[in-house]
Amino acid sequence: MxxxxxxxxxxxxxxxxxxxxxxxxxxxxxxxxxxxxxxxGVLVGDSLGMVVKGETDTLGVSIEDVxxxxxxxxxxxxxxxxxxxMPFGSxxxxxxxxxxxxxxxxxxxADAVKIEGGREVAGLIKKLVSFGxxxxxxxxxxxxxxxxxxxxxxxxxxxxxxxxxxxxxxxxEESGVFSIVLEMVPESLGREVQEAVSVPVIGIGAGxxxxxxxxxIYDILGLYKDLNIRFVRQYANGYDIFRDSIKKYAEDxxxxxxxxxxxxxx
Numbered sequence: 517m518x519x520x521x522x523x524x525x526x527x528x529x530x531x532x533x534x535x536x537x538x539x540x541x542x543x544x545x546x547x548x549x550x551x552x553x554x555x556x557g558v559l560v561g562d563s564l565g566m567v568v569k570g571e572t573d574t575l576g577v578s579i580e581d582v583x584x585x586x587x588x589x590x591x592x593x594x595x596x597x598x599x600x601x602m603p604f605g606s607x608x609x610x611x612x613x614x615x616x617x618x619x620x621x622x623x624x625x626a627d628a629v630k631i632e633g634g635r636e637v638a639g640l641i642k643k644l645v646s647f648g649x650x651x652x653x654x655x656x657x658x659x660x661x662x663x664x665x666x667x668x669x670x671x672x673x674x675x676x677x678x679x680x681x682x683x684x685x686x687x688x689e690e691s692g693v694f695s696i697v698l699e700m701v702p703e704s705l706g707r708e709v710q711e712a713v714s715v716p717v718i719g720i721g722a723g724x725x726x727x728x729x730x731x732x733i734y735d736i737l738g739l740y741k742d743l744n745i746r747f748v749r750q751y752a753n754g755y756d757i758f759r760d761s762i763k764k765y766a767e768d769x770x771x772x773x774x775x776x777x778x779x780x781x782x
Contacts, residue, residue, distance in 0.1 A: 518595070519594065519595060519597075520557065520597045521597065522597065522650045522694040522695075524556070525557070525597070525694055525695050525715075525716050526715065528556070528727075529728075534728055534729070535556045535557065535718060535728025535729075536554060536557075536729065537556060537558065537729065537730035538555055538557075538730065538731065538733045538736075539559045539561040539563060539730060539731070539732040539733060540559070540589055540733050541561070541564045541567065541568050541588070541589065542568075542585065542589065543588045543589065543591050545592075545733050546588070546589045546591070546592025546593045549592075549593065549596065549733070550592060550593050550595060550596070553595070555595075556596060556597065556728070557596050557597040557599060557718075557730075558596045558597070558599070559730060560582060560586045560589050560601060561732070562574040562577040562582060562601040562603040562604070562659070563601075563659070564581060565577040565581075568585070569581075573659065574604065575660065575662075575663075577601075577603040577604065578605070579603060579620060579621075582601055582602075582603055582621060583621060586598070586600045586621055586625050586626050587624045587625055590626070591625070598625060598626050598627045599627065599628045600621040600624070600626035600630070601630050602614065602621070602631045604660045611639060611640050611643055614640045615640070615644060615647065618644050618649050622649055627650065628649070628650035628652055628694070629644070629650075629651055629652070630651070630652040630653070630654055632658040632659070632660045633654070633655075633658060634653075634680070634681075634683075634684025634685075634687060635687045638688065638690075638691040639691075641653070641688065641692055641693060642691050642692060645691070645692035651693050651694070652695050652697060653688040653696040654696065654697040654698075654699065655684055655696060655697070655698055655699075656671045656681060656700055656701040656722065657670070657671045657699040657700035659699075668700070669700070670700050670701065671699075671700055672702055672705040673702065678708075681705065681709060682705075682708055682709055682712050685698075685712055685717070688713075689713040689714065689715050694716075695715050695717070695718055696709070696713065696715060696716075697717075697718045697719075697720060698717050698718070698719050698720070698722040698726060699720045699722065700721040700722070700747070701723075703724060704723070705722070706722035706726050707725035709722075710727060716728055718730050720747060721745075721747030731749075734754075735750065736748070736751050737751065737752045737754040738750040738751070738752050738753045738754040738755055738756075739754040739755055740755060741755045741756075
């Protein structure tokens, strides 16, 4: 399969083909995604703060963290579009800072960057696009704004917030984004946002009417015990599978079954 580009995102949306995206942080899972032959885009998300580093939110993730993980993911992928998150603090200090950090992510192996926010980041997006750096937007429940929102909450329930999200989507499109992630909003708003813009909207808890969907690979594989997120669907019970495999490994060592004849050098 040939490399997927931002133009392919737009073409698939125009044809009515659903876009498939996953968030991934390392080489091993990137290889598995590549081998599946079924994923259009991979996001190296700042959610690595919680998933990989064990932090409580994304705010402590640095540009160095995302550069490191982008390099790892890019080594395992040949086909999907690679999008790297611009973490908190990597662009809020000014357009020049944002441009320099976006360049770092592209040099690390990303094909595009993702930026949270609406009209307040429009100027930066225009500059990046003018310099040849594709940008994915992010609206709705934007994790870097959690302290303003009062936590991770459904967005767009009231008329004022709903109207702002729709208008921000239009502003992002005018600024040059090739797609927009829309997180944790009512399904009706997900549909309205997609109808308001021509670029594909990628939903995560945004209902069934967006041009595509994205979830974290750890979540769909069931690697967290007792995960209770409404918009996630688990396709495997990875936690129990891996835990039981470790227990079996330990038992084999203790009972003298490992190493076996096939595991030693004669």
